[in-house]
Amino acid sequence: MVRRIGIALAFTLATAAPAETLYVHAGRLIDTERGAMLADRLIRVEDGRVAAVTPYTPPPAGARLIDWSGYTVLPGLIDMHVHLADTEETNNIAEPLLHSVSEIAYIGARHARETLMAGFTSVHDVGCFRAFADVALRDAINRGDVIGPRMSAVGAYITTPGGGGEVTGFAPDVQVPADMRVGVVTDAADATRKVNYLFQNGADSIKLIATGAVLAQGTEPGQQELSEDEMHAAVLVAAARGSWVTAHAHGAEGIKSAMRAGVKAIEHASLIDDEGIAMAKAKGVYLDMDIYNGDYINDVGTRDGWPADMLRKNRDTTEAQREGFRKAVKAGVKLTFGTDAGVYPHGLNARQFKYMVRFGMTPMQAIQAATVTSAALLNWSKDVGALSPGHYADMVAVANDPLVDISALEHVDHVMKGGAIVR
Structure with missing residues (x-):
């Protein structure tokens, strides 16, 4: 059974990057390298970095899944x-x-x-x-x-x-x-x-x-x-x-x-x-x-x-x-x-x-x-600024689409840094 994590994530996750593998279900994902919006993506995070980004399919049984399917997700x-x-x-x-x-x-x-x-x-x-x-x-x-x-x-x-x-x-x-x-x-x-x-x-x-x-x-x-x-x-x-x-x-x-x-x-x-x-x-x-x-x-x-x-x-x-x-x-x-x-x-x-x-x-x-x-x-392009494999799992989630209304970024709902949710 997939373990879904929403807003009430334990604070311990915010204080240190988790060593385990976790998954993020992004309803919409902004690919900043290609300048494109991708629908319904699964982001696999390992040791605080992005390991893979794929079209959404359910992660393995027992995996930790952060459900941001109702949000637009973009790099920190x-x-x-x-x-x-x-x-x-x-x-x-x-x-x-x-x-x-x-x-x-x-x-x-x-x-x-x-x-x-x-x-x-x-x-x-x-x-x-x-x-x-x-x-x-x-x-x-x-x-x-x-x-x-x-x-x-x-x-x-x-x-x-x-x-x-x-x-x-x-x-x-x-x-x-x-x-x-x-x-x-x-x-x-x-x-x-x-x-x-x-x-x-x-x-x-x-x-x-x-x-x-x-x-x-x-x-x-x-x-x-x-x-x-x-x-x-x-x-x-x-x-x-x-x-x-x-x-x-x-x-x-x-x-x-x-x-x-x-x-x-x-x-x-x-x-x-x-x-x-x-x-x-x-x-x-x-x-x-x-x-x-x-x-x-x-x-x-x-x-x-x-x-x-x-x-x-x-x-x-x-x-x-x-x-x-x-x-x-x-x-x-x-x-x-x-x-x-x-x-x-x-x-x-x-x-x-x-x-x-x-x-x-x-x-x-x-x-x-x-x-x-x-x-x-x-000089940090290998680490931040994008959500492709190898980058830190730094990401934000907002309820609305900032490509339609950029002011959506003034109201951030969730923040992850290095695979740890801080908000």
Whole structure:
């Protein structure tokens, strides 16, 4: 007799990947590699990975069967721009200084759980003010100490003194803690030293702050901060270690400078111009554009009294970024799914899907951005982003069809990570 498991699965399954074989009956399965919807599939899972996907037939007698026959099943989602190991954005520019290192650890654990429960089973955590808080969170998740997504961590921001990756906006005699300035660099040689230090202490990849930031006071999004030589030095170190570099870059010239320096991806790309889009296409550079975020900043920031210059910079970049996204889609640039979660509450990541469709993608393209394309940027294509044999059994189930209404992904019913049901 087949043992069917529904919502009331024992919590022990959620804390460690089961060694046994189990089966998932998917009523509809989105094949992200082929861009197709498959009806009535049986997914066999062995030791936390997909072993086979076949048309549905009853599994062997006594087998554990997870009955998702009433759902659309797709690979676990990937968010390429989150900030789990930090506080969420508020109207207080001193917020990063109001929390101890130990408190940030607990906050990060809560954010990780919220993200996983929303169906995002893998993330690229692109920076925290307390150096290596993201690395520690990643390791805690991998040990099973806390529940969260698979994480790629950068350790700290590589930024210029007073730049977009610094805690800013205070009186000049305020001393910022040393662990908030680990990635501050002054020249290319310093960049080489600091990037090596990040890798030595567990970073998976590197995040450069190439231009000013919307939410850092005293910086302007269109202004380049890191030099091309500094960025190239970081790229060389990462390449020597078999890793890669992404660059926060809003301004058109900073974007192009970062691409010439050899980065693999651009975060935000808010003010990208036609030349930059063509360069990204030619070089195969990924664009990771958080096109939902501007509405949240404007609405909540206005309501809660965020600093006026932040709201002004947000207005200056939001619609330009969306137009750049539309052009990049049309040009066939590689676009990942990245939200800047942490600016807005974690767990709401899927709100961006409808914006990606609104500004030029098909629902399937948006889903592929959050699965196979993001997995490729992470260099994790063999493990995540798809549900073909060999991949981790990371999957989500939703009641409605996201190819008909992409907002269905905002209401995830079930989540599996590595063969263990967590929701």
